[in-house]
Amino acid sequence: MKETEALVRIQEIDLALMRSKSKLDNMPQAKKRLAVATARKKLAGEISKIVGIRKDADMDLEENEASHRRAEEQVEEIQEKYASGEAGYRELADLESRLSTLAKRMEKLEFKHGDLVAKAEVAHKRESDALALDKKLQMEDEALLESLNQSTAQVRQGIRELLAERKEVCQYLSDDVMARYEAAARRFDGLAVETLRASQPSICRVTIPASSFGDIRRGPSITECPYCHRLLVTDGMFDLNA
Numbered sequence: 001m002k003e004t005e006a007l008v009r010i011q012e013i014d015l016a017l018m019r020s021k022s023k024l025d026n027m028p029q030a031k032k033r034l035a036v037a038t039a040r041k042k043l044a045g046e047i048s049k050i051v052g053i054r055k056d057a058d059m060d061l062e063e064n065e066a067s068h069r070r071a072e073e074q075v076e077e078i079q080e081k082y083a084s085g086e087a088g089y090r091e092l093a094d095l096e097s098r099l100s101t102l103a104k105r106m107e108k109l110e111f112k113h114g115d116l117v118a119k120a121e122v123a124h125k126r127e128s129d130a131l132a133l134d135k136k137l138q139m140e141d142e143a144l145l146e147s148l149n150q151s152t153a154q155v156r157q158g159i160r161e162l163l164a165e166r167k168e169v170c171q172y173l174s175d176d177v178m179a180r181y182e183a184a185a186r187r188f189d190g191l192a193v194e195t196l197r198a199s200q201p202s203i204c205r206v207t208i209p210a211s212s213f214g215d216i217r218r219g220p221s222i223t224e225c226p227y228c229h230r231l232l233v234t235d236g237m238f239d240l241n242a
Ligand SMILES: [Zn+2]
Pocket: 194, 201, 203, 204, 205, 206, 225, 226, 227, 228, 229, 230
């Protein structure tokens, strides 16, 4: 490998490494996972409210049914006393009045019961719908995580291969050229090396006047662009890629 080839290749490798690192930082699955996490957090707040409403509805219904059962038991007790024939006239009148009060209470409870059952059903449905949605989001997140891990592993494998090739290619670069490349790469954000295509450097694309073109071609095969000061590879072999 010629040093000029190595220099051009090392820039390609470094740009590919930059792209891979940026890819790792901007995985679409990671962004989607954030959106899912936000949705689940919001949903968790709603679920705790929905569960509270459902518990209240269950409790209202249970209270209604328990009150009704107590009233039924009291009615039975009174009817037993009535049937025993032990109660006197005054007591009988009292028992009748209590039976009538209990009957009214039970009627009221029965009247409310249907509404309470409907409310509890609605509350249970809302809760199970919300929990099902959360489960769906959880599964979506698990799928995203798996896909993210796969993509990340692929990118990391690519990075390992590029780093191995970089090590190989570095062997063809002198310390001086390497130092110049690294300085230019920092200064020009990775775009440090130009090749000469026709009479234009490949990045700044300023046309070199015919008068100085010959001098540049005859000069060192790695020089500095007179316009943008990047490293300029004047080796004619890169013209083929133009
Ligand atoms: Zn230039």
